[in-house]
Amino acid sequence: MEKALETYKKIRNQMKAYQFAFGIISWDSSTEAPKGSFENRSKAIGTLSEMSYRLGTSDEYMDAIDTLYNNVEKLDKVLAHEIVEIKKSTEKQKKIPVEEYVEYRTLMGSSQEIWADAKAKNDFNLFKPTLKKIVDYKRKQIKYQETDKLKGYDVLLDDYEPGFTTKDYDKFFDELKEKLVPFFKEINKCELQYNNSFVGKEFPREKQIEFCEYLQDVLCFNKEYGLMKESVHPFTMGINTKDVRFTNNYHEDDIVSAIFSAIHELGHAVYNQQNDPALDETFLSGGASNGIHESQSRLYENMIGRSREFWNVHFPKLKEIFPKQFKGVTATDFYKHVNRSFASFIRIEADELSYPLHIMLRYDLEKGLMNGEYEVDNIDKIWEDKFKEYFGLKVTKASDGILQDMHWGGGLIGYFPTYALGSAYAAQIYHAMAKDVNIKEELKTGKTTLINKWLKEKVHIHGRSLYPKEIIKYATGENFNSKYFIKYLQKKYEKLYQEFFRVNKK
């Protein structure tokens, strides 16, 4: 047992060192590596992956894990959680025949390029054969990995949000469907009136960066232990608590995109920075799950970053940096602009209210594909029908519909639902926080100090040493409940569209 622990820690340390190298290399790839360097680069990454894979499946390591797993009740709580998780993922992996897994990895080597090409050419038929192979593999994967507790689509869902099954998600999305779809349709009939003269003006990149630097201080991001850079798609990489990086992307004809990407990524980044540093040497650093991680980015982005109070304090700074562009525009105008809701095709451009409907649609489709109700052959048509149902719009381009997201091309099935769940978690966590912290007063200070402190204690510090449902229970005192999310959206948008401002029927 002691020997096993020693071996485990030694190899964990080595695996973490590989992860560190992969992290830095991947950061380099996404942010600056020369275009022509990728061929040699992938060879090196391939070799490192192979060495790391061999280490991670070595008998020495497996034996140590088995010994610890068989004595798990003698381990401290965090280590026990880690061992159970590793054992679970190792067992899951082992059930897939190696040759099938290798074939799938090979498919993944080209599938995203094929998807990107199909999207660029706006032709679903180009992607269809690849998507079929991916769906076939996922169906087989489910068969191999099914257990008494996890059947069908649940097998995949569990990878992204442990403990959440179709039972949980069906309930969640049914509630959204019942409450939010009609509500959104009502809102969608209205139009907000405000001074939007800044839309389409030029916002120089350097100045946008200046404001995003300012936002880092507002959200108390620790620059001593992190940095902000640029990449095509914004993302956050938490290497450990002392090295958390995120990127942004600037469009000179639009100031809103970079601001909310920055706040969103800062939500992820603050979460990673506020992990317990003791977790840095374990596999339990980072976020509890995709949904919990997303809850933090959404909480900062939407509940904090799209609030009236936030822009009352920070709009003057924005106007100071862009005086010409915002001439005559008030904080109220800007607040309205960043909260207006309307039906649109593209998920990543959707507002807070319509966003979960985009996810609901994807959930319906994934579930249908996994349980055999739907097939890839006409999945684009099913998308179009559902889209019409939820949004009242007719999809005319595959790139605005079935081809818009990179996820399925990357083999990510079961991932989407966590996005909506994250928003719903956020609302419940925000509601609980509001009992302990006077959030509106705190925002007046210009920083989120007490908000960060509360989230640290309740959520961030635990990393992934607790399951999502445990985090929610610990942070809010109750089980997950979508009512907070629905109420939050209804209250916010009712006020925004009916009470606070003049309503015009479109």
Added chain:
Amino acid sequence: MEKALETYKKIRNQMKAYQFAFGIISWDSSTEAPKGSFENRSKAIGTLSEMSYRLGTSDEYMDAIDTLYNNVEKLDKVLAHEIVEIKKSTEKQKKIPVEEYVEYRTLMGSSQEIWADAKAKNDFNLFKPTLKKIVDYKRKQIKYQETDKLKGYDVLLDDYEPGFTTKDYDKFFDELKEKLVPFFKEINKCELQYNNSFVGKEFPREKQIEFCEYLQDVLCFNKEYGLMKESVHPFTMGINTKDVRFTNNYHEDDIVSAIFSAIHELGHAVYNQQNDPALDETFLSGGASNGIHESQSRLYENMIGRSREFWNVHFPKLKEIFPKQFKGVTATDFYKHVNRSFASFIRIEADELSYPLHIMLRYDLEKGLMNGEYEVDNIDKIWEDKFKEYFGLKVTKASDGILQDMHWGGGLIGYFPTYALGSAYAAQIYHAMAKDVNIKEELKTGKTTLINKWLKEKVHIHGRSLYPKEIIKYATGENFNSKYFIKYLQKKYEKLYQEFFRVNKK
């Protein structure tokens, strides 16, 4: 034998993958890693180094190398060279008792900080005990590693410039001492007259970067396979031919520094880009030696970059970017400014003519320390005496004298001489190139296309698959001879100071 070759290639591939990871991580460390990330970072690097060290000293690898070494005549020329080199360095390493090596590595863990602190406080006594330990270790290392062919200081010299011993260097430096010291003293009495009104003006960082981007195109640096960034000290990192990066550093009160750092690093970078791509998977990519690498950076920096012809073509561009700063300044003024020679304390700020004298001094001292003629106790006094002799200046601050360079604190003894050798190689190579290429005409095109092409064929393509002396023989048709360097400097400075321009005795 076939089995050994297979094993060798497999492990070489893995070692190269580690090297790739170390390269990217070290690039990240030097150019952007968050300040507070270094503690966790060094742990990860430590673990990766240990894994890589274990692989590189594994019985499997050693046995394969031995088998190949014993059959070296059956291998192709490049592989044979590689095996001989690896065998040599492995044998050298093996001669040092492990505990002494570990002690030395531990010393290296803190020695540079101690040096930096002593330099900042301008107090040699703070560094003396550490330097003593380093010198003691190097003396012991010499004893362990001496062979019939390599004795004393030669053991160390061979690590940086294989094939060059004190015999070669003594001859070289004696010639410089005889010809250049009196010549420099004459020149040092004169002062160049020109319009230097741009000195001390403000040169915004962004604009300096713009000109350095332009210089990349002038020197035909392939941006598809490389990039330029910033760091405290400029350096070049050739990861492989498809990924060559270099950094620069910008001082807004000085335009000259960044320009010549850029050209210098571009010299290194072009060399790495023009290696035979087939060498990428071997240990023979990069430069043939420190001296040969430096010869390329010096050739571009001094012979090309400080030439009349270069600035005739490119000064207009510089003036276009900085019209106010260079108002009334001519290409001739700028040419004079970047070539003026005068006695100064700091090596890295020295001009082309006085630079080798700085190196000569360090060579004298290293040689004396290694053969026991000098001791660390009063090495600062010896420095001061020699400095007075070569430069006619009295050193009054240790940070201007014995403490100015980081090399000895980093355990680099035997490295300095390659800097002067590099300049001398450059002159000989330039002289040979001038027979095949009309350099002055080529410079008029605004690019260095034919110069790069010639250097590629004669020098760059070989990587380190040839020894320095072989490269010189191959590129110039004769053995190394310092006369080209001495003649080049005499001709250039005589013209600059006596014929071309008005001479004033100071």
